[in-house]
Amino acid sequence: MKKKYAFLVDSDKCIGCFTCAMACRNYYHQEKGVVWRHVYPLNEEIYPHRERAFFSLACNHCENPACLNVCPVEAYTKREDGVVVHHQEKCIGCGNCIRSCPYGAPVYNPVEKRAEKCSFCHERLDAGLLPACVQSCPTGALKLVDLATMEPGNHVQFPPGFPKNDKVNSSTRFIMPKVPTMVRR
Amino acid sequence: MQSMELPLVLFTVLSQAAIGLVLMNAVRLHAGPDGGNDRKEWTLAAALMGVGIAASLFHLGHPLESYRALAHLEKAWLSREVLAAGIFFALAALAAFTGREKGSPVLVWAAVLAGLSALLASGMTYAPPALPAVNNALPTVFFLISAVVLGAGFASWFAATGSQPLLARILVTALVVGLVVRLTVPCAWLSGSEIMRQTGMAWLGAPLYWVHIALMAACLGVLWKKRTIPVWLPILALAGELAGRAVFFSETIHTAVNIGAPY
Numbered sequence A: 001m002k003k004k005y006a007f008l009v010d011s012d013k014c015i016g017c018f019t020c021a022m023a024c025r026n027y028y029h030q031e032k033g034v035v036w037r038h039v040y041p042l043n044e045e046i047y048p049h050r051e052r053a054f055f056s057l058a059c060n061h062c063e064n065p066a067c068l069n070v071c072p073v074e075a076y077t078k079r080e081d082g083v084v085v086h087h088q089e090k091c092i093g094c095g096n097c098i099r100s101c102p103y104g105a106p107v108y109n110p111v112e113k114r115a116e117k118c119s120f121c122h123e124r125l126d127a128g129l130l131p132a133c134v135q136s137c138p139t140g141a142l143k144l145v146d147l148a149t150m151e152p153g154n155h156v157q158f159p160p161g162f163p164k165n166d167k168v169n170s171s172t173r174f175i176m177p178k179v180p181t182m183v184r185r
Numbered sequence B: 001m002q003s004m005e006l007p008l009v010l011f012t013v014l015s016q017a018a019i020g021l022v023l024m025n026a027v028r029l030h031a032g033p034d035g036g037n038d039r040k041e042w043t044l045a046a047a048l049m050g051v052g053i054a055a056s057l058f059h060l061g062h063p064l065e066s067y068r069a070l071a072h073l074e075k076a077w078l079s080r081e082v083l084a085a086g087i088f089f090a091l092a093a094l095a096a097f098t099g100r101e102k103g104s105p106v107l108v109w110a111a112v113l114a115g116l117s118a119l120l121a122s123g124m125t126y127a128p129p130a131l132p133a134v135n136n137a138l139p140t141v142f143f144l145i146s147a148v149v150l151g152a153g154f155a156s157w158f159a160a161t162g163s164q165p166l167l168a169r170i171l172v173t174a175l176v177v178g179l180v181v182r183l184t185v186p187c188a189w190l191s192g193s194e195i196m197r198q199t200g201m202a203w204l205g206a207p208l209y210w211v212h213i214a215l216m217a218a219c220l221g222v223l224w225k226k227r228t229i230p231v232w233l234p235i236l237a238l239a240g241e242l243a244g245r246a247v248f249f250s251e252t253i254h255t256a257v258n259i260g261a262p263y
Helices: A019-028 A066-070 A096-100 A122-126 A132-136 B006-031 B038-059 B063-070 B077-098 B105-125 B138-155 B161-189 B194-204 B207-226 B233-251
Strands: A005-010 A038-041 A054-057 A076-078 A084-086 A107-109 A114-116 A142-146 A173-175
Touching (some): A019 A038, A066 A076, B006 B077, B038 B063, B038 B077, B063 B077, B077 B105, B161 B207, B161 B233, B194 B233
Parallel strands (some): A005 A173
């Protein structure tokens, strides 16, 4: 069976430390202001507790990627294992992918004058290693999963606070944070 | 507020003005012989599309590689837009250079087909999944209205006296439809999803949105009073369309801005 790699974001374990985002930056040394992985706090309307909860998100490596479909120069390809790769040398910097991705994954590099995005560290995957962000997560909140063999569980595809778009069919899966235990004296 | 994308504002509005001019030429051709000067009209259409295409290059990081934008005709509406706009420009330039006072009907209908294809491709290009408020037929509707308003306006510079009342009627109709659409759509967004609501609020709170509405209403008022299209009116309408297009690009909210909050 073909692999179908995806990120599993366990918001119950995520402490919002930004280590994943820092690991990504440390590995790829993006230009100032260019960020591939963001850590989004959940709004109090979604998670109304004094404890905070987070979504760590980069490219969602969609089944039917908007970026790939709209790119006029075919700078995007999708590998058999589900990873969506941006070939920056082909990009002419039209910004159509940036405008089209519902998750804001492709970003503009003002120095190269071309778009770029998370590559799922595919070269590390090919070498049998984990993506830099997954490897760095100190709480195990960010995992690499294979959707082709993933057992059904309490993970969801479109939690509150994440744009629902069936058409692009994002691969990232989420485990929602539990309601914190209230201790009263 | 996102980037105003001035090169794209210029490209879309000027290309639609050019397409509108050819549409009005076809309407007059269909209505019967017209004593206007087709060659000058084609020259303006080619010039508007040419300036628009040149302006569009300025939004690219690598304009010299723009020719590669034709590589993904199979799926990308932007590639199809580039192709259709290029064909339209070539036809308009050919008609302008062939030098006859009356344009060839074959060229007119071929340019209409290329122009409408470019309009549809533009509408689909700027209706991406990330902008739910316009991820539908609205961009195509907006662009078609702009094309008819500007086309009827600029065509009045070249049409014979006998065709002026027809152009004035078309312009009035397009302005009324444009005003209704432009006023109701942001209000309808207010009762939509969170991103659509935010887009409605952003549009209604944008000074340029009201400049566009005011200029369309002013054009309508002038036509109501004069019953014909004054020579300066198309410039006023063009200013209004440029303001409206700037709002389209800068105030339409992207889904990614709300990650972590309710949708």
